[in-house]
Amino acid sequence: MHAPRAVVLATLLLICCPSRMGTGKERQKSLVMLWWNVENLFDTHDDPKTDDDEFTPQGRLQWTAKKLLLKQVRIGTLLRAVKSDSRIRSYPDVIAFAEVENQAVFAGTLATAGLGGYLTVCHESPDPRGIDIGLAWNPRTVAFTGSKPYRVRLEARGTREVIVAGFSFRRHPFSVVLNHWPSRSFDADWTEPNRIAAAKVARHIVDSLRTHNPKSSIIVMGDFNDPPASRSVRDVLGSTFDRNLVRTHGNRLLYNCWNDLRSGGSYAYRGKWERIDQILVSEDLLGGHDLMLAPGSFGPFFFPHMLDPSGKKLYPTYEKGHYRGGYSDHLPLLLKLGIAD
Numbered sequence: 271m272h273a274p275r276a277v278v279l280a281t282l283l284l285i286c287c288p289s290r291m292g293t294g295k296e297r298q299k300s301l302v303m304l305w306w307n308v309e310n311l312f313d314t315h316d317d318p319k320t321d322d323d324e325f326t327p328q329g330r331l332q333w334t335a336k337k338l339l340l341k342q343v344r345i346g347t348l349l350r351a352v353k354s355d356s357r358i359r360s361y362p363d364v365i366a367f368a369e370v371e372n373q374a375v376f377a378g379t380l381a382t383a384g385l386g387g388y389l390t391v392c393h394e395s396p397d398p399r400g401i402d403i404g405l406a407w408n409p410r411t412v413a414f415t416g417s418k419p420y421r422v423r424l425e426a427r428g429t430r431e432v433i434v435a436g437f438s439f440r441r442h443p444f445s446v447v448l449n450h451w452p453s454r455s456f457d458a459d460w461t462e463p464n465r466i467a468a469a470k471v472a473r474h475i476v477d478s479l480r481t482h483n484p485k486s487s488i489i490v491m492g493d494f495n496d497p498p499a500s501r502s503v504r505d506v507l508g509s510t511f512d513r514n515l516v517r518t519h520g521n522r523l524l525y526n527c528w529n530d531l532r533s534g535g536s537y538a539y540r541g542k543w544e545r546i547d548q549i550l551v552s553e554d555l556l557g558g559h560d561l562m563l564a565p566g567s568f569g570p571f572f573f574p575h576m577l578d579p580s581g582k583k584l585y586p587t588y589e590k591g592h593y594r595g596g597y598s599d600h601l602p603l604l605l606k607l608g609i610a611d
Contacts, residue, residue: 299609301412301439301561304352304362304571305491305549306602307450308345309587310401311367313375314338320400322371331588337595338375339382341587344597346383351573352604357566361385362604364437365406368430368450368493376404391435393419396428403433403448403492412437420475422468424452429464432471434479440609442487442560447475449492451502465496469506476508476552480521487561488552490524493600497545498526509550520553527551527568527605536570536601541582549605560609567606576601 312325314335325333353361365388370376373392380388388406395402407414415436422429433448449472452464472490479486496502503509508522511529527549535543547570555563576585576597585596 301364301607301609302352302358302360302362303364303366303446303489303491303549303605303607304349304602305366305368305448305493305547305605306348307368307493307547307598307600308341308370309598309600310369311341311345311375311379311404312338312371317371317400320371321398322400325371331591331593337587337593340595342379342382345379348571348576348597348602349383349385352571355571358604358606361408363408363411363439364446366446366448366491367404367406368600369401370404371400371402373404376406380406389414391417393417393431393433395419395431396421397430398427401450402430403450405433405435405446405448407437412439415443420471422452422471424464424467429468432468432475434475439561439607442609444487444489444561444607445479447472447488447490447492449490449494451493451495453495462496462500462502465494465500465502466506469494469502473507476524480552484521485554486552487554488524489555489605490550491548491603491605493547495546498528498548503548507550509548513556516553516556524550524552525556525563527563530565530568534570536603537599538582538584541580543582547600547603549603551605555607561607562609564606564608567608569604570601571604572601 314327314333316326324330327334352358373390376392377390389409390406392402392404417435419431419433421431429452430450435446437444451468454461476488479488494503498509508524509526510523511526516523516525528545535545536547537544551563555561584599586594586599587596
């Protein structure tokens with residue numbers, strides 16, 4: 271499952287080391303990151319290597335160019351809403367989407383949203399449906415230092431890979447570990463070993479980053495398909511709501527940012543909000559260093575049209591196989607990191 275340590279560290283040296291490119295003349299003091307499972311961002315073409323037939327004009331879901339364009343417009347509306355928000359006032363510097371079919375549709379979506387200047391990477395995984403993680407960044411504000419996918423090996427079928435990517439913001443390096451773990455389809459207990467397998471890969475990446483630099487600034491984000499209290503997230507990945515435990519056991523534990531919110535979630539199931547999308551940070555980001563997590567800097571982002579009138583149900587693109595033309599069946603998560611000069 272894991273690459274030899276020498277190979278891992280050689281790769282992570284590229285990802286961790288700060289770029290000498292700098293970030294130009296812009297002197298913003300906060301770094302904004304967005305994670306979002308955008309729900310089936312497919313192009314309209316049949317890929318013979320994946321099970322994407324239903325997302326074609328002739329397929330079961332009758333996925334047409336018009337429907338794709340509307341979805342891209344919805345995503346652009348969300349990104350502009352982030353920029354207009356008084357707490358943010360900018361587009362995210364780093365954007366990660368789950369359920370992206372390929373780099374072309376991902377880059378095209380950002381271009382439609384007015385972010386054609388962003389750079390993108392999308393590693394193709396063995397997921398049977400061909401849905402992967404798309405990563406984008408603003409090259410004017412952050413410098414990209416490399417990325418690498420790590421295979422999650424399951425007995426039954428392929429799944430999404432865990433991606434590690436390196437950046438620097440105003441010469442402060444940080445790493446991002448991106449996840450879209452196997453789903454809870456059919457039965458949560460029966461599929462739990464699959465998510466534990468993914469958690470072990472993510473934990474291996476975090477440990478390798480910390481082996482290279484014990485003070486690494488690491489952000490782990492994704493759709494884990496498990497809540498914070500699950501074995502996969504809490505025990506295997508090493509997540510806690512206790513800041514003090516992270517400060518004293520930072521070699522093992524990551525801080526789960528959901529602790530900063532008393533209620534809410536990113537995914538609505540049977541009228542109840544769940545926290546299966548999560549962002550975790552390493553001890554280095556809890557304060558006292560260059561990049562830091564400030565109070566009120568994390569949470570799901572939405573506006574009224576993304577929810578039904580009850581506020582407990584999302585406005586998805588599809589619901590039970592029927593087209594609704596909404597935004598997504600998940601809410602995006604925003605993270606804002608401050609910088610001390």
